Amino acid sequence: NFDRPVQSDELEQVAGMDRFRLIRHFRARFGTTPYRYLMMRRLQKARALMMIGQPLAGIAAETGFADQSHFNRHFRQTYGVSPGRWAELFASNNL
Numbered sequence: 001n002f003d004r005p006v007q008s009d010e011l012e013q014v015a016g017m018d019r020f021r022l023i024r025h026f027r028a029r030f031g032t033t034p035y036r037y038l039m040m041r042r043l044q045k046a047r048a049l050m051m052i053g054q055p056l057a058g059i060a061a062e063t064g065f066a067d068q069s070h071f072n073r074h075f076r077q078t079y080g081v082s083p084g085r086w087a088e089l090f091a092s093n094n095l
Contacts, residue, residue, distance in 0.1 A: 050087045
């Protein structure tokens with residue numbers, strides 16, 4: 001469900017655990033928090049869409065980010081470049 005908002009209480013209910021226990025178990029299993037895991041799945045999908053030439057404006061909405069600036073901020077923080085620059089680099093390496 002990476003393309004829609006997922007609330008902490010929803011995860012707690014599904015897992016049958018309180019927030020802190022859920023985070024401890026999740027981190028032990030996946031090495032990160034549920035929120036960061038969700039962001040990484042969204043960014044992974046965004047990169048796949050960029051690789052097939054989807055426009056950046058639609059990618060943010062399609063992958064569950066609040067808006068394009070939210071997408072840009074997380075992408076730059078994770079990969080060190082803007083989504084537009086990453087797309088340019090990918091395109092130039094695949095000519």
